[in-house]
Amino acid sequence: MYILDDEAKDLLATVKEFCEKEVKEQCKEFDVSGEWAEEMYAKAGEMGLNAIEVPEEYGGIGISKITYAALYEEMAKADAGFFTTMAVTNLALKPLIIGGRKDLAQKAADILIGGGYGAFCLTEPMAGSDASNNKTVAVKDGDEYVLNGRKCFITNGGIADFYIVTAMTDKSKGVKGMSAFYVEKGTPGLSVGNEENKMGIRTSNTTDVVFEDMRIPASALIGNEGDGFKIAMQTLDMARAVMGIGAVGVAQRCIDEAVAYSKQRITFGQPIGKFQAIQFMIADMEIKTETARQMSLHALQLQEEGLPYGKESAIAKCYAGDIAVEVALDAIQILGGYGYSREYPVEKLLRDAKIFQIYEGTNQIQRTVISRAVMGKF
Ligand code: CAA
Numbered sequence: 001m002y003i004l005d006d007e008a009k010d011l012l013a014t015v016k017e018f019c020e021k022e023v024k025e026q027c028k029e030f031d032v033s034g035e036w037a038e039e040m041y042a043k044a045g046e047m048g049l050n051a052i053e054v055p056e057e058y059g060g061i062g063i064s065k066i067t068y069a070a071l072y073e074e075m076a077k078a079d080a081g082f083f084t085t086m087a088v089t090n091l092a093l094k095p096l097i098i099g100g101r102k103d104l105a106q107k108a109a110d111i112l113i114g115g116g117y118g119a120f121c122l123t124e125p126m127a128g129s130d131a132s133n134n135k136t137v138a139v140k141d142g143d144e145y146v147l148n149g150r151k152c153f154i155t156n157g158g159i160a161d162f163y164i165v166t167a168m169t170d171k172s173k174g175v176k177g178m179s180a181f182y183v184e185k186g187t188p189g190l191s192v193g194n195e196e197n198k199m200g201i202r203t204s205n206t207t208d209v210v211f212e213d214m215r216i217p218a219s220a221l222i223g224n225e226g227d228g229f230k231i232a233m234q235t236l237d238m239a240r241a242v243m244g245i246g247a248v249g250v251a252q253r254c255i256d257e258a259v260a261y262s263k264q265r266i267t268f269g270q271p272i273g274k275f276q277a278i279q280f281m282i283a284d285m286e287i288k289t290e291t292a293r294q295m296s297l298h299a300l301q302l303q304e305e306g307l308p309y310g311k312e313s314a315i316a317k318c319y320a321g322d323i324a325v326e327v328a329l330d331a332i333q334i335l336g337g338y339g340y341s342r343e344y345p346v347e348k349l350l351r352d353a354k355i356f357q358i359y360e361g362t363n364q365i366q367r368t369v370i371s372r373a374v375m376g377k378f
Contacts, residue, residue: 001290002297008067015071018047019078027079030203031348036159037203041085045115049075053090055097058109065300069245073293076249077256080352081203083246084359085117088155088204091239092118095164095180095231098238099222104182108162116161121151121209122232128153129365132175132229136211138167143218145169145181147211150193155359157207158192161185164235165211166228178228181220189214200351237310238303240360244296244316247324247356251289254324254331254349258282261335278334285327292320311373318366321356328353 004012022040030037044050052068054060063071076083089112096105108118127133136149147167151157163183170177183190193208223231259282262273272278296316302309328350332339339346357363 001293002066002070004067004070008063008070011063011067012070012074015047015049016074018043019074019082023075023078023082027082027203028345028348031079031081032202034197034202036205037082040082042115044082044086048113049086050089050115050117051109051112052086054093054109054112058093058106059113060109065304066297069242069297069300072242072245073249073252076246077253079203080246080250080355081201083249084155084201084204084355087239087242087246088120089117089160091235091242092120092156092160092162092164094235094238095120095222096182098234099180099227099231101182101222104220104222108182111161117156117159119154119156119160119163119209120232120235121154121157121163121165123151123153125150125152129362131232132178134166134168134178136165136167137171138169138179138181140169140218141215144215145218145220147181147183147189147214147216149211151209152193153196153206153359154209155204155206157209158195158205163190163209164222165209166232167211169225169228173226175229176226178232179225180222180228180231181216182222183214183216183220187214187216199354200348201355236360237313240313240317240366241296241299241303241309243356243360244292244299244313244320247317247320247353248289248293248296250349250353250356251285251292251320251324251327254327254346254353255282255285255289257344257346257349258285258331258334261338272334281330281334285330288323288327292316292323295319311370314361314366314369314373317356317360318363318370321353321363321366324353324356325350 026040056062093108138145138147165181165183166178168177169179189212191210193210196206262278263271265272299309299312299316331346338344
């Protein structure tokens, strides 16, 4: 449950209506085809959903983190791919704010407010969990950098208007030789590679992004040379709490579908929801989902208050991702044979839920982050 003021409740009602009537319905088909839902995304952009995290000082609506969490949950309940597109677009603004580049943050914010998209290009074929093992290089040439390399599994890779790109400016320094850059769509040398044909979140766009002698101005460097890894890690620390909320949205939808089904499905002369076996399953699904929701909101509240939140964000993302899969499996079990059928929505929810254990750091990586926060790195 969310504690929201009247203004936030009104905003939530508008977003909920759009998500339920349009996103949820249309994404059933786009999940099958894997096509980009052009009109639906255009409408979402007009409604400002691409920019819900943009702070007021950059022209955003400046809503609280708890309020945007409530909006994200509605998006994820309707379709996790839609949520992913929006959440990662907003994520891409964070490195610019973290890196103190108000000028570039303003440019990016204007793009998001105008309904555009951002992408965060950290991952590479040999640098997934081992994020510091970037092979992309950025070589300084006068007042420019020249980038060469390939990123993979990039959310919004094929549709982004701007990209945050990590690259090695000095390989000999290891993680301290990684830098972060701001790159706009259309930069010569930037191209979009293979698009992934994914198991779930099929309404989001995931591609390789390739740099071939791509020249960008030296002013595109975010922070100083060597700051890239820390900026990326700080970005992920912030963003993982939002991913927790995304997973909660999927889990909540599973509960909603399972409850509706269990009230109308008759066996042995009564709705299956009258059986304690089903009631206790629903109760356990609710315990897990509400716990994950509150953990994610707690991590966001810590951010709001300027308190440390890295461990809490990792717990939120990890726990919520794990329970979303468990809850989706339970929803399938409650629907029985129908749950296993593509005619009913819960098999999609399981496919969508799985990604939350993988992206923005696998749940094994979250456990590494959590154990290091508890035990220290030794
Ligand atoms: N904040 C600030 N600094 C940090 C940090 C953090 N959270 N984590 C690490 N650092 C700093 C360390 O302090 C260290 O610097 P010093 O030597 O000055 O102290 C430096 O960075 C190196 O740190 P580590 O030695 O801990 O680095 P590591 O190589 O062991 O890796 C890791 C740590 C946590 C495993 C990291 O590699 C990681 O998070 N991997 C997962 C990557 C990931 O989440 N990828 C997701 C891609 S984005 C995505 O999915 C978005 C999307 O499109 C959906």
